[in-house]
Amino acid sequence: MAIGTIEEKERSGLRLDKLGIIIAALAAYGAFLAPFATFKANRIVQGEAKAIWEALPTALGYGLLALVSLAAILAFVKSSVSVRVAAALATLVALCLLIGIAADSLTPPGSSYARVSPASGFWLLVFAFALLLADALTRLNPGPGVRVLLLVGILALLGAMLASGHWDGLSIMREYASRAASFRAEAGRHLTLALGSLAAAAAIGLPLGILCHRVDRLRAGVLGVLNAIQTIPSLALFGILIAPLGWIAAQVPGAAAIGIRGIGVAPAFVALFLYSLLPMVANTVVGLAGVPHAANDAARGLGMTDRQRLVAIEFPLAFPVILAGIRIVLVQNIGLATIAALIGGGGFGVFVFQGIGQTAMDLVLLGAVPTVVLAFVAAIVLDALVEATRGRGKVQ
Amino acid sequence: MPSLATLLRLAALLVLLAFFLQPAWFEPLLRPLVQANAPAIYDRGNLFWLTMLHLRTVFVATLAAALVAVSLAILVTREAGAEFLPLSRSLVNIGQTFPPVAVLALAVPIFGFGEKPTLIALFLYGLLPIFENALTGLTTLPPAVMEAARGAGMTERQRLFKIELPLALPVILTGIRLSVVISLATATIGSTVAARTLGEVIIAGLQSNNLAFVLQGGLIVAVLAVLIHDALQGLERALAGRAHV
Numbered sequence: 001m002a003i004g005t006i007e008e009k010e011r012s013g014l015r016l017d018k019l020g021i022i023i024a025a026l027a028a029y030g031a032f033l034a035p036f037a038t039f040k041a042n043r044i045v046q047g048e049a050k051a052i053w054e055a056l057p058t059a060l061g062y063g064l065l066a067l068v069s070l071a072a073i074l075a076f077v078k079s080s081v082s083v084r085v086a087a088a089l090a091t092l093v094a095l096c097l098l099i100g101i102a103a104d105s106l107t108p109p110g111s112s113y114a115r116v117s118p119a120s121g122f123w124l125l126v127f128a129f130a131l132l133l134a135d136a137l138t139r140l141n142p143g144p145g146v147r148v149l150l151l152v153g154i155l156a157l158l159g160a161m162l163a164s165g166h167w168d169g170l171s172i173m174r175e176y177a178s179r180a181a182s183f184r185a186e187a188g189r190h191l192t193l194a195l196g197s198l199a200a201a202a203a204i205g206l207p208l209g210i211l212c213h214r215v216d217r218l219r220a221g222v223l224g225v226l227n228a229i230q231t232i233p234s235l236a237l238f239g240i241l242i243a244p245l246g247w248i249a250a251q252v253p254g255a256a257a258i259g260i261r262g263i264g265v266a267p268a269f270v271a272l273f274l275y276s277l278l279p280m281v282a283n284t285v286v287g288l289a290g291v292p293h294a295a296n297d298a299a300r301g302l303g304m305t306d307r308q309r310l311v312a313i314e315f316p317l318a319f320p321v322i323l324a325g326i327r328i329v330l331v332q333n334i335g336l337a338t339i340a341a342l343i344g345g346g347g348f349g350v351f352v353f354q355g356i357g358q359t360a361m362d363l364v365l366l367g368a369v370p371t372v373v374l375a376f377v378a379a380i381v382l383d384a385l386v387e388a389t390r391g392r393g394k395v396q
Numbered sequence: 397m398p399s400l401a402t403l404l405r406l407a408a409l410l411v412l413l414a415f416f417l418q419p420a421w422f423e424p425l426l427r428p429l430v431q432a433n434a435p436a437i438y439d440r441g442n443l444f445w446l447t448m449l450h451l452r453t454v455f456v457a458t459l460a461a462a463l464v465a466v467s468l469a470i471l472v473t474r475e476a477g478a479e480f481l482p483l484s485r486s487l488v489n490i491g492q493t494f495p496p497v498a499v500l501a502l503a504v505p506i507f508g509f510g511e512k513p514t515l516i517a518l519f520l521y522g523l524l525p526i527f528e529n530a531l532t533g534l535t536t537l538p539p540a541v542m543e544a545a546r547g548a549g550m551t552e553r554q555r556l557f558k559i560e561l562p563l564a565l566p567v568i569l570t571g572i573r574l575s576v577v578i579s580l581a582t583a584t585i586g587s588t589v590a591a592r593t594l595g596e597v598i599i600a601g602l603q604s605n606n607l608a609f610v611l612q613g614g615l616i617v618a619v620l621a622v623l624i625h626d627a628l629q630g631l632e633r634a635l636a637g638r639a640h641v
Contacts, residue, residue, distance in 0.1 A: 138485070228618070231622050232614055233585075233598070236610055239601060339497060352497060356588060364504065371495055379489070
């Protein structure tokens with residue numbers, strides 16, 4: 001019977017893709033049944049849902065429906081990978097362009113109160129075709145360099161969209177327009193928190209990891225303490241640190257002058273640093289433990305000192321694992337830095353929590369979207385780096 | 397003779413219970429942390445009740461996440477779902493980059509304030525570690541065992557329930573443990589969208605500048621996380637030991 005099915009499959013020219021069926025179903029629902037955009041007369045009132053053909057000028061609306069249907073059919077049948085990439089990219093670009101046009105065409109001329117935001121249908125379509133793109137790319141399995149190039153291309157496209165003002169009619173961009181200066185300040189603070197605490201954790205965590213690798217008795221204790229820190233909820237750790245830092249600021253001369261304060265950036269920075277230590281130390285230990293004995297023996301045979309061995313042999317061999325630790329820390333810190341807003345530490349969390357407080361979801365998005373994009377970019381770039389260093393290690 | 401570590405955990409549990417039953421005993425410890433007239437013990441709700449609500453939220457979210465994640469992992473490791481395996485791997489990778497706060501914030505417009513967005517965020521965030529571990533467990537089974545099961549004439553269904561799942565169970569449990577520990581801490585953030593968890597205590601402390609509240613909320617969650625983590629780890633070891641026999 002099994003042989004029969006294989007022959008049958010080969011005979012029929014049109015084979016269906018299982019994932020394509022899901023994508024086509026999502027796309028059909030998103031395009032025909034769910035609203036494409038939400039129109040609100042002002043920021044507070046209940047929105048009106050608009051379908052694709054209501055939100056867009058007639059020709060463009062039906063054009064989008066046709067494009068989505070075509071791309072869904074291409075996903076549905078077993079088409080070649082490059083066709084799928086092209087279909088997914090074309091649909092995604094069209095969606096990005098048309099949501100901007102929808103904002104302009106729905107907003108009454110001259111109105112500065114009206115708000116247009118993407119609705120569930122738009123997000124579903126983006127999700128469906130991003131899924132198609134992700135699947136096609138996974139099948140292509142591009143190398144780290146290609147992945148980073150692709151990311152740069154997509155970011156450039158998004159940057160061009162933002163710079164051209166094509167999206168300025170969308171509510172999230174209106175929230176941005178009224179807060180451009182504070183957005184830049186909070187973005188800077190978010191990056192400072194995430195990257196600064198990473199740098200501090202690397203500066204302390206690497207030596208600590210090397211020490212733990214060399215001194216067995218230290219290892220269990222240090223890792224135990226760092227593990228325990230991870231169990232304290234971030235919200236609480238940020239809060240608990242307010243007290244000791246406030247005390248230091250009051251008691252140690254000069255501490256307040258360099259920015260140490262009970263509330264604000266200092267406790268957030270220290271909390272992120274403490275959370276970052278475990279992945280740094282643990283990955284350093286694991287990486288060093290994974291260095292083959294033969295490599296160390298050969299180095300010893302060559303008469304290398306402990307320090308030379310560490311710099312020339314152990315560290316380069318352990319580097320991919322340490323880099324994987326840095327990846328974990330960076331992605332985690334970008335996410336956790338949002339909580340800093342609750343203790344006055346700033347960052348994108350300011351907009352998220354303000355938005356939650358005012359039930360203004362566009363404001364929430366203004367904080368959440370950059371955070372997600374940042375974490376996503378960091379993950380892709382560092383994953384590519386990890387893979388590149390691993391590959392190089394193997395060649396040598 | 398129980399080890400020192402076990403005794404320490406028992407002591408932590410007893411202190412926690414004592415704190416719920418007789419919070420007044422702990423007042424002298426927490427008093428120095430607050431201003432003269434402020435309460436040192438959380439007085440805007442029952443701490444034990446909040447802890448139970450917190451645990452319920454985590455339990456419901458993790459149970460749902462475990463059911464869905466394990467089913468998905470089973471699906472993509474069957475022949476019929478093999479097409480989804482590479483994609484599901486990259487989705488797990490991508491999903492893990494979404495910060496919990498962002499997931500929570502994005503769930504609010506769809507599900508409103510309260511417990512629902514928290515449950516959704518915890519569910520989505522809990523899926524990933526369990527799915528990843530279930531996948532690892534189901535794809536790294538010893539080939540000899542699988543071959544023997546096939547040779548013994550077991551159907552695919554029998555192999556799944558009698559061989560694959562029991563062998564993968566310790567690894568799946570590790571995923572559930574990771575997920576529970578993350579959820580216990582993340583649930584506190586749910587209180588920023590009005591979910592009733594121990595986060596309420598911490599946020600009340602942050603808002604009224606009451607360090608004692610922050611410490612209480614934080615330490616209860618931390619002690620719970622350590623105890624639950626160790627209990628699940630003990631369970632894993634017991635199961636892994638049985639599997640080896």
